[in-house]
Amino acid sequence: MPDRNVDLLWALRSPCNLGCTYCYFGTIEEHRDRPALEVGRLSHLSRTDLGLPEIAAFVATLADSPVRRIFLAGGEPLIWPPVLEIVEEIKRGGVEVVLCTNGIPLGRDAVARRIVELGVDAVSVSLDADTAAVNDRYRPARNRKDGFDQVLAGVENLLRRRAEAGGQGPRIGLYAAIGRHNITAINTVPRLAADLGLDYFVPQPVSLAPDHALHDELCLRPDDIERVRAELDRLWRSRPVALPDASYPDRFVAAVTPGAPSRVAACFGGTFLHFIQPDGSVWDCPSALRIAATEPDRRRSIAGRTAAELFAHDGACGGCALFSADCVSMWPLTGFGSFLPGGVR
Numbered sequence: 001m002p003d004r005n006v007d008l009l010w011a012l013r014s015p016c017n018l019g020c021t022y023c024y025f026g027t028i029e030e031h032r033d034r035p036a037l038e039v040g041r042l043s044h045l046s047r048t049d050l051g052l053p054e055i056a057a058f059v060a061t062l063a064d065s066p067v068r069r070i071f072l073a074g075g076e077p078l079i080w081p082p083v084l085e086i087v088e089e090i091k092r093g094g095v096e097v098v099l100c101t102n103g104i105p106l107g108r109d110a111v112a113r114r115i116v117e118l119g120v121d122a123v124s125v126s127l128d129a130d131t132a133a134v135n136d137r138y139r140p141a142r143n144r145k146d147g148f149d150q151v152l153a154g155v156e157n158l159l160r161r162r163a164e165a166g167g168q169g170p171r172i173g174l175y176a177a178i179g180r181h182n183i184t185a186i187n188t189v190p191r192l193a194a195d196l197g198l199d200y201f202v203p204q205p206v207s208l209a210p211d212h213a214l215h216d217e218l219c220l221r222p223d224d225i226e227r228v229r230a231e232l233d234r235l236w237r238s239r240p241v242a243l244p245d246a247s248y249p250d251r252f253v254a255a256v257t258p259g260a261p262s263r264v265a266a267c268f269g270g271t272f273l274h275f276i277q278p279d280g281s282v283w284d285c286p287s288a289l290r291i292a293a294t295e296p297d298r299r300r301s302i303a304g305r306t307a308a309e310l311f312a313h314d315g316a317c318g319g320c321a322l323f324s325a326d327c328v329s330m331w332p333l334t335g336f337g338s339f340l341p342g343g344v345r
């Protein structure tokens with residue numbers, strides 16, 4: 001059995017029941033008019049998502065591989081009917097599973113119960129505010145009905161199912177995308193998490209291309225740094241739930257500071273962490289800069305390949321000179337073991 005020290009962030013499938021205005025996948029409306037065809041571009045309209053047979057064939061190879069933990073994201077992973085079959089197979093291969101979800105599908109009993117039965121290790125739920133008014137403005141549902149209330153109902157349902165199992169079940173946490181509109185969510189959302197009885201919280205800066213229609217409205221600017229720093233300091237002092245390690249506030253601030261060093265020595269991207277796109281493409285990490293810099297002869301796919309072939313490495317971590325807001329949320333992924341029973345792994 002090889003050492004298990006590789007984590008995968010896998011955007012399993014593209015579709016989503018929400019239409020978050022800042023989503024990395026863009027919006028269906030914009031891509032209807034202008035299909036997103038460039039290498040590495042994500043789209044909720046993707047017609048190139050791998051199907052169940054190709055996904056299942058790759059998952060069947062995980063047991064004999066260095067993969068330790070898979071973060072299943074999307075799109076919305078929990079609206080794809082076979083997702084829990086895939087989770088079962090991943091767990092059978094001895095790999096930990098963290099589900100990254102908008103939380104609404106957790107309101108379905110069959111989903112919440114099965115997540116607990118399968119021994120899913122953690123469920124990370126996205127919520128950008130402690131009020132519906134702020135959260136739902138930028139995270140609207142495509143059916144124009146669901147939002148904050150349904151996310152909370154989903155989280156509470158999963159908590160109930162975990163309690164019924166005697167507390168044996170996934171760790172549950174909240175993720176908030178932080179922009180100019182919700183800087184105070186750095187503290188209000190983890191307080192909500194604590195009140196609900198959840199386990200961890202991660203704030204991440206909204207990251208948008210400079211030409212995105214919402215870039216100026218949402219992306220943090222240098223004149224927000226003082227407020228952001230004060231909120232982060234307050235959170236790391238009060239720690240209402242588990243948080244990423246103490247280096248994280250500095251990385252968050254660096255990502256929005258002009259002229260901050262862009263070089264990351266010994267980056268884990270491409271060695272201990274990889275990103276898989278819904279079409280099966282494998283990248284060093286989800287950073288748009290890093291994907292754009294990938295030489296064509298280094299492009300790979302999980303289709304028809306085994307996890308052992310794809311993720312074998314000699315432990316040498318290369319540095320990266322492309323640090324950006326896209327990268328910040330990768331640190332809590334590589335340090336995720338501290339949120340799980342048994343602490344840092």
Ligand SMILES: C[S@@+](CC[C@H](N)C(=O)[O-])C[C@H]1O[C@@H](n2cnc3c(N)ncnc32)[C@H](O)[C@@H]1O
Binds near residue numbers: 023075077124176204
């Ligand atoms: C793409 S979503 C996929 C999983 C699931 N649908 C969800 O919303 O949690 C993964 C995470 O990326 C965050 N996210 C999406 N677009 C972002 C952006 N432009 N900048 C920062 N975070 C973003 C979401 O808020 C969510 O926490």
Ligand code: SF4
Binds near residue numbers: 023139
């Ligand atoms: S719920 Fe997740 S995948 Fe869906 S639009 Fe929002 S951020 Fe994107």
